[in-house]
Amino acid sequence: MEIDNQYRKIIHIDMDAFYASVEQLDDPDLRGKPVVVGGGGERGVVSAASYEARKFGVRSAMSGAIARKKCPHIIFVPPRFERYKEISQKIRSIFHEYTHLVEPLSLDEAYLDVTVNKKGNPSASLIAKEIRQRIFNELNLNASAGISNSKFVAKIASDINKPNGQKTIPPEDVIEFLEELPIKKFFGIGNVTAAKMYNLGIFTGMDLKLKSEEFLTQNFKSSGAHYYNIVRGNFYSQVKPNRERKSVAAEHTFITNLTSEIFMLEKLEKISKELEKRLVKSKVSGKTITLKIKYSDFTTQTRSKTLPFFVKENAILLETVKELLFQEKVMNSVRLLGISVTNLNINSKKKPEKPINVQLKFEF
Template identity: 50%
Template structure:
């Protein structure tokens, strides 16, 4: 069967995303936390929320938010120290469930993964039925809920998993894809971050329909190499395969500032924000590196980096902050104002491997 929005044979892809994973594990294991606003993280002044329960999210508490901000938004918030060994064990349980349906599993983090179920191992009537069965098995074996998106490519499957959260699923067939994308707010497009959203708004691009109305030449002119990606996804095109052996080699975060930085306090605050974002990804992925790199681009566009490799992986948020700041301090006194600053962690410990196993069926 051909993809209705292209020429390639149609894949059946499921994106499974656990619901408030870390916080849900804590609520499962401690009945006193059920139904209460919970944040996984540390309530210290430099603490960051690693995950928030749905009860906490109603107050505006989000992952990567400073703990002090979260407490202002929700004074009743209960902080629970993270237990990453437990989260990894539950994640392995979930991966074992996936392995009963396909060997094409691409984990994105401890709590989400793409599955290519085009080869129908279980002989189920549709990819939608497969997603339902997977979610039911996750609930039965772990006591946790998952949401799923089902579509013919990764971009749309990931969008679908957000549609009916928590504990729901959503299918985007080729016949529905064009209308679904056209009505979508540009901020919901995977791969379009806040700064790009602002730039698109300035160009009059607010929805998928607006994006589809732009020429490839204009998008490449405005967004460089990303322009072709934006042009494709506005038309529902995403040819990326599900890659079971995909290995992430690093996690980084960087910001180009609207005004160049010269004040040391502002520079160290910016360093901490980048480190916070890196730490959030590492916690979700369950990957921790030995090497920390700080990157700075000066106002004259000269680029410099400073790195440190430790004897063991960093598994503590405070340690990442400390090393990042120490590396940044090596660049003082500044030779020029700073226009860009980034923090990266690399040299990861090896991620847990997925396991193998092989009929064709509809999305729904």
Template identity: 50%
Template structure:
């Protein structure tokens, strides 16, 4: 049965059991698609958003590039090896944010219960929606159509009765697709799904599960709660319930940003403190500009250092009151940097993050790291 054909079943089940109606919207190859939209010469070609330099990283890849195995977070040199014709374009975050605002305005026509995960994806709870539309699939179709009409971009959508399944569903028919997982389908769908495709199960956890003989949702469901708690700690109950298609997490419209950070990878390793201090300054300026524009004030500063051999360390300091000026952020960052030196190996990456915001206005957690 197709996705649209089962929509009524979702709604009837939701009405009879009190289940939520959740939509997960995920823009298709968002950064790369914006670049292809704005530059017709890039359309139909393999595009990577990011830096082509030796130590650059792919921030996003078009579907044409993905056919060659190019993926986000892949080193640029690897991406170029996989796809010699790959075209690199620098990121334009102002453009992506502007489109994101258009998309979220479309979401807001249907529900105030919007939980952004990043610039290009969000959960929507449409159980009680503003237009009184009884079928969640209809809302998802309306949103996708309006996004296409107003932005000339495509979005994929997943519809289900909880966040976990809606997230999985949105990836089933990408790009430009829609998929529905009904309450009746949920447990069986999860049972057949490889745990590596579970949202919330990263590569390291999937490897650990594999060593324990857990390869699918069915394998995970066969484990006791006590066993999963023993092996996976606080995450154990989450794995126990999602293996049964159960996820009671609400869509949180008031989700607060936990930290704001910026980082950069250098073309050549840095050894002396003054060179590193010079590279730290633009990161501080970027973090502070973001915080100042949104009246965000934090108390904890964290310095991240990655060395040439990929060893990574962090140094943090929490002060008594909120940091109120860029120079104060620079001072604390400088103190943390002094703790790292002298170094015996080169520094390839540097990052600075501010957190511990305390009481502040709600700010969607759109992007946890502002990468240069």
């Protein structure tokens, strides 16, 4: 029997404070201490924070200077991405012993579809527990997990019992779970969108569910239909082992804020050259070019242009970025500039998925 999407068994595995935990693993002197991976200088940014540092309010993407104010005895360590990749590959090897349907999201998290799995285990919850235990036994690292019938709910669930825990939301409980969920807990709803929803009287999933699709579209444009559907459980995107690359980017944070477009152009020339190298290395090109500007107050602005042809050449990238830069006046000093290329020329034709045959009893 071909499986109904609502009865899929999806696990979302999320490593706990991965970068910081690897540093504590490799250096025993860091264990039990507030550790931050990233720069601690005036222009530094927190890439990851240990749970000891998080107790002081330190979070990723926070400036190093603010992190140090919150926790004066904090320890900064430089990132070692090759080491994180090495550990990540070992974790993924464990995943693949259970299912070939593994969709990595980053070095420290992934979706697994275990509806039909290599161990013949009907319980996704037990599989998640076993995987987490193996990661701890073999790598001495902790992971959390969320289990449900969709990627969306599984990802929300993985955050509920962090660190070193898991949460299962079986199919029959999904709607009630979403109705009771605070709106800010919905994956993909950030601070700005949440604030707008609060102003509209939307504080929980139930509040969201009471709004019509027309109302949500009027207030949230193309995202309105998405919000309308997710709170009703209408989301069954499948786990895709070979995720297509959607963008290639390069950016740089400056030691001193930039106040002149002339100085910004000099930096953008270097960034566009680096981006060209990455596009060539990835063997892709794209039509949409986006300029990212982060100001000294940490607000971010993006400006985009879609060309009628695919590009990867530095000359065209830079010419387009110049146009975007002078599209409107830069009103504040700038701490970061970035260029990204999307709408890539990657063949997106999919092979039809084979039906999955399962038994009628679904045990989570």
